[in-house]
Amino acid sequence: MKRSFPFGLLIVSALSFAAPLAAGTKIVGPGETLQLAEDLVLTGDDVLEIQGTAEQPCTLVGNRHRLRTDGKWTGSVKIMHCTIRQLGGPAKRSEKGQATGPGATAIDLKAAGKGSIAFEHCTFDGCSAIHLQNDAASTASFRHNTVQENSEVAVSKDVDNSSHAFVARGNSRERKLFQGNFLARGKIVFQAPNWLIGGDRDEDSNLLIGWRIGVDAQGDNSIVRGNYFHLRMPINAEFPYWSQVSVFTTGKGVVGEHNIIRDGEWIVRFVEGEFRYNVITDIIDHDLMQTGSFGKVHHNLFLAGESDSRAGSMMGCIAVVYPPRNPGDGIEIYNNVFDGGGRLDVPAIEVSPKGFVKSVRSNVFFNFAHRDRYYKLPQAMIRPAWNDDAGEEKPARLGYADYNLFHNPTVKTPRNYLLSVAGKVERQDAGFGKHDVPVGGAKDAQAEPKFKGPLKKFPFSNEDIRARKVTVSQILAAYRAAYTPAEGSPLIDAGDPADGKGNFIGAVGAGQNPPHDQFGRFGQASGK
Numbered sequence: 313m314k315r316s317f318p319f320g321l322l323i324v325s326a327l328s329f330a331a332p333l334a335a336g337t338k339i340v341g342p343g344e345t346l347q348l349a350e351d352l353v354l355t356g357d358d359v360l361e362i363q364g365t366a367e368q369p370c371t372l373v374g375n376r377h378r379l380r381t382d383g384k385w386t387g388s389v390k391i392m393h394c395t396i397r398q399l400g401g402p403a404k405r406s407e408k409g410q411a412t413g414p415g416a417t418a419i420d421l422k423a424a425g426k427g428s429i430a431f432e433h434c435t436f437d438g439c440s441a442i443h444l445q446n447d448a449a450s451t452a453s454f455r456h457n458t459v460q461e462n463s464e465v466a467v468s469k470d471v472d473n474s475s476h477a478f479v480a481r482g483n484s485r486e487r488k489l490f491q492g493n494f495l496a497r498g499k500i501v502f503q504a505p506n507w508l509i510g511g512d513r514d515e516d517s518n519l520l521i522g523w524r525i526g527v528d529a530q531g532d533n534s535i536v537r538g539n540y541f542h543l544r545m546p547i548n549a550e551f552p553y554w555s556q557v558s559v560f561t562t563g564k565g566v567v568g569e570h571n572i573i574r575d576g577e578w579i580v581r582f583v584e585g586e587f588r589y590n591v592i593t594d595i596i597d598h599d600l601m602q603t604g605s606f607g608k609v610h611h612n613l614f615l616a617g618e619s620d621s622r623a624g625s626m627m628g629c630i631a632v633v634y635p636p637r638n639p640g641d642g643i644e645i646y647n648n649v650f651d652g653g654g655r656l657d658v659p660a661i662e663v664s665p666k667g668f669v670k671s672v673r674s675n676v677f678f679n680f681a682h683r684d685r686y687y688k689l690p691q692a693m694i695r696p697a698w699n700d701d702a703g704e705e706k707p708a709r710l711g712y713a714d715y716n717l718f719h720n721p722t723v724k725t726p727r728n729y730l731l732s733v734a735g736k737v738e739r740q741d742a743g744f745g746k747h748d749v750p751v752g753g754a755k756d757a758q759a760e761p762k763f764k765g766p767l768k769k770f771p772f773s774n775e776d777i778r779a780r781k782v783t784v785s786q787i788l789a790a791y792r793a794a795y796t797p798a799e800g801s802p803l804i805d806a807g808d809p810a811d812g813k814g815n816f817i818g819a820v821g822a823g824q825n826p827p828h829d830q831f832g833r834f835g836q837a838s839g840k
Contacts, residue, residue, distance in 0.1 A: 399418035537569050633667060649795050726758055764796045
């Protein structure tokens, strides 16, 4: 049974509580302020509502206390149009002011039964991390919130001293929403099923711009769709270097699609499910993608771009570093564009000794700046890993390789493949380059893809993106237009027919029921 308190005893503008808040129904009316003198603790079926509006926003002053649950909680929290200040503990810091670990979480809510959690149109000012756990049939909605640059989420040059901005756990299979938010520090982490991170509309796009931002989504049936991620890596006295920096990770049961992912060491690191229709650009170090021998990677634009961060050591565009889990498994890489930007002296695909690429088909590899050798072996577009001494000329780490196009006009000695398909002869047998463009050409043959206008530099400002003057759909449309085959392009209708009649080579064009056609704003710019 819910218990309500007399309004005058509970909420008055700028009133502080002298004891921990627990039990009952607590309502903060439009325009009012709630100040905490102790943690606000919810138990049983307690309810908390802060009913701000756009015209009369509320304020929650945490005074470094927390909003949390204790024991089994089946109630609800609904906080709308509220500025939340100094909730949770500050990050731990050394005498020199460098972050050494996280402080107490701002929000730690564990919902059971049919409990519900909703934060919408809130601003988090000087707050620490947010942790939600949804079990049983409970739900969560975190939408249209802003986590400001003064967030107390710990960010260090060392990953072990850093913390995450938002963590979702639990076993509830109900649909949960993370949409339309802005975050300036730390990753968003989803270890629970059935989260929709982003959505089909521009207002649903999450914008993450800042230090150690990114997403790690592991929960089955979750989707990361239509978001903007731009990692920032300043080099200064506090951050003389950065270690173990990655932006985008998804698990086996997760789809990542229609995202803009910029900058970082490993920009994408381990995608085990399906990774499609994304733009990955502005590489400074390591790999555009490091992953294992599993999942499907298709219809993406992997672009060198031009980062404004300090350049590091490059390893590759896609590095396949782990072996398949089961015999016959392998990653599929198809209908992508790899644009070296005239500056990348790295392979487009490199495969470690026990790694396996089940299929590499209908891709464009162009504009790389290859020198003759790359670490221990000759440089090539598809080759063994950088530190691999294969002991054989072209180890068989490909299951199928065909219908690809290569064009790298500045390379003195172009090499398309330094890996092979077992039992097949390169450029003679179907399944190993027979249908590469030009069909019937010599080994390592090159052909101009004739795009409408490749983009070397990201054409939009973070200021306009954050203000939502430029949307994710507009950015995707610009890139897809640039990498659309022009009239007379050899990419048109030249892709692997197994992927649909009229399949194009590359990321933009016709094919077999491209999934993005289902998603409103994204289908508009798909090129189909």
